[in-house]
Amino acid sequence: MIRSFCRGVFLLALAASACEKASPTAPTPDASSSAAQALTRVVSLGGNLAFGSVEVGRTAESTLTIANGGTGTLSIASITAPEGYSLNWTNGTIAPGGSQQVTVRFAPTAARSYQGSVAVSGDQTGGTVTAPVSGTGTASALSAIAGTVTERGAGPLGGVNIEIRDGPDAKRTTTTDEEGRFSLAGLQPGSVTVRAWKSGYSDTDQRTAIAAGGVVTLTFSMPKAAAPSNSTPPSTPPSTPTTPSTPSTPTTPSTPSTPSTPSTPAPASSPTAYEAQILGLINDYRRSIGKPALAMNQVIWQQASGHSQNMASGAVLFGHDGFDGRIGAIIAALGGGGYGAENVAMGFNSAAAVVNAWLGSAGHRANIEGKATRTGIAAVQSRTGTWYYTQIFY
Numbered sequence: 001m002i003r004s005f006c007r008g009v010f011l012l013a014l015a016a017s018a019c020e021k022a023s024p025t026a027p028t029p030d031a032s033s034s035a036a037q038a039l040t041r042v043v044s045l046g047g048n049l050a051f052g053s054v055e056v057g058r059t060a061e062s063t064l065t066i067a068n069g070g071t072g073t074l075s076i077a078s079i080t081a082p083e084g085y086s087l088n089w090t091n092g093t094i095a096p097g098g099s100q101q102v103t104v105r106f107a108p109t110a111a112r113s114y115q116g117s118v119a120v121s122g123d124q125t126g127g128t129v130t131a132p133v134s135g136t137g138t139a140s141a142l143s144a145i146a147g148t149v150t151e152r153g154a155g156p157l158g159g160v161n162i163e164i165r166d167g168p169d170a171k172r173t174t175t176t177d178e179e180g181r182f183s184l185a186g187l188q189p190g191s192v193t194v195r196a197w198k199s200g201y202s203d204t205d206q207r208t209a210i211a212a213g214g215v216v217t218l219t220f221s222m223p224k225a226a227a228p229s230n231s232t233p234p235s236t237p238p239s240t241p242t243t244p245s246t247p248s249t250p251t252t253p254s255t256p257s258t259p260s261t262p263s264t265p266a267p268a269s270s271p272t273a274y275e276a277q278i279l280g281l282i283n284d285y286r287r288s289i290g291k292p293a294l295a296m297n298q299v300i301w302q303q304a305s306g307h308s309q310n311m312a313s314g315a316v317l318f319g320h321d322g323f324d325g326r327i328g329a330i331i332a333a334l335g336g337g338g339y340g341a342e343n344v345a346m347g348f349n350s351a352a353a354v355v356n357a358w359l360g361s362a363g364h365r366a367n368i369e370g371k372a373t374r375t376g377i378a379a380v381q382s383r384t385g386t387w388y389y390t391q392i393f394y
Contacts, residue, residue: 038071043127051106051135059107064118064131067099072274075123076100082116084108085133100186106136143210146183147218149196151175156180157198158220163362165193165205189214196220197362199320274379275352276303279392281369282375285359291369297394298334300376304390308380311346311388318346318388330394338374339393341367345389354389 046065054060068074072095081087081104088103108114108372114137117130133279149160151393160176168188189212197203201222208216219388303326310316320342327340343364358364372393379389 001008017333039122040126041068041072041074041122042069043067043074043122043124043129044069045120045128045131046105049104049118049133051133051330052245053136053138054106054108055132055141056108056111056137056139058107061105064102064104065096065099066102066120068094068096069127070125071096076120078121080121081116081118081133082114082117084114084116084135084137086114089116090298094102095287103131106133106135108135111137111139113137127131132280139213141189141212141312142214143185143187143189143213144183144185145194145208145218146215147212147220149180149182149222150218151201152221152223156202160196160198160201160222161194161363161366163197163368165195171335173180175194194218195362196222198364200310202227206264251333254340255366274351274354274387274389275377278377278379279375280390281351281355282391283367285355289369292373294372294375294393296335297376300374300392301378302376303329304376305380308378308388308390309394311344311390312380312386314382318344320344326392327394330392331341334374334394339370339372341370341372341393343367343389343391347386349387366389 003311008329044067047063049062049064051062052061055067065081067074067270074095076091076094077086079102081091085105086107087107089100090339094100104116104118112179114133114135116133118133120129122129122390145162145164149157149162151157156179158176158178158180160180160182162174162182162184164170164172165182165185167190169184169192172184172187174182174184182306187210191207191209193205193318194206195203195205202225204220204222206218206220208218244254279294279296286293291368296384307326310322311318316322323342326342329339330340343358345354345357348357358368376394377389377391379387381387
């Protein structure tokens with residue numbers, strides 16, 4: 001009896017255990033998971049991306065607004081735009097009810113149509129994800145001047161300075177190549193005066209009208225400047241001096257050439273009255289155009305004085321022989337970083353005549369108006385009574 005009772009209880013226990021395993025209790029739903037599935041991220045795009053016509057080489061901008069009208073945070077993985085367009089924001093997050101401003105820039109590189117769509121990619125649950133974009137590149141309305149320069153009676157002339165003298169592009173310059181060719185692009189349309197000038201040649205001007213988007217071709221034939229004279233100059237100086245300067249402005253010659261005379265000749269005992277007067281007149285002119293006054297420097301004056309003495313004595317020809325050596329000596333004494341240039345003249349009998357003559361020539365005037373901060377001016381009279389002038393800028 002006892003054994004049978006015990007066996008029956010045991011079997012009942014096993015049966016109860018088996019029933020529990022066969023009928024498990026259903027799981028309780030996760031409240032947080034259900035809430036996550038209920039969040040929305042709805043994209044809407046706004047803004048006018050029809051750019052119209054834009055000149056090649058220029059840019060135009062418009063704003064694309066990306067809004068999130070859902071209840072969850074919107075994650076933007078990428079935004080793409082077709083060729084010709086760029087964006088300043090391409091990925092990130094946008095809060096529920098928030099928006100993001102995106103700058104769309106149109107920069108055509110050719111005269112043609114640019115069509116397509118800006119596409120937004122992210123974890124949105126709905127909404128609009130593309131916006132049409134359109135624009136047309138048009139030919140530039142800017143103009144250009146091109147041409148050639150020859151020496152009168154000879155062939156092509158290289159190293160000639162081409163300068164626009166007036167109008168919105170005044171002071172734009174370029175230089176002819178070895179074959180005498182030049183070009184100046186990106187100019188505003190209108191009537192302008194173009195000057196060709198080079199040391200040793202007479203300045204030559206041409207007046208021309210430039211049409212919008214057009215190219216004007218000019219041809220210059222430059223005569224050599226008259227040889228300098230030892231005769232006493234007239235009381236009223238000519239508008240263009242008979243003594244051309246070197247308008248080029250070498251700054252740091254790697255290997256200065258050695259002049260035929262010593263690079264540092266013995267200077268005169270002291271500056272002449274002409275030198276102070278010339279400096280005063282030149283600084284008055286510089287101040288009138290908003291430039292700082294030049295400071296007289298003893299090292300530079302010594303080089304200028306030596307060159308004027310050599311010209312006056314006939315040790316060197318009138319001109320710029322040994323210029324690289326003089327600049328090299330100045331660099332050795334004062335250090336680099338200067339703005340080397342030189343003007344010379346002869347025969348004038350007053351400081352005003354010299355300065356007026358230099359200012360009447362584009363090359364000389366460019367040196368006077370340049371970036372130099374220091375100068376040296378030397379006036380030396382030859383045994384025959386002719387004055388020789390040198391001004392070095394640095």
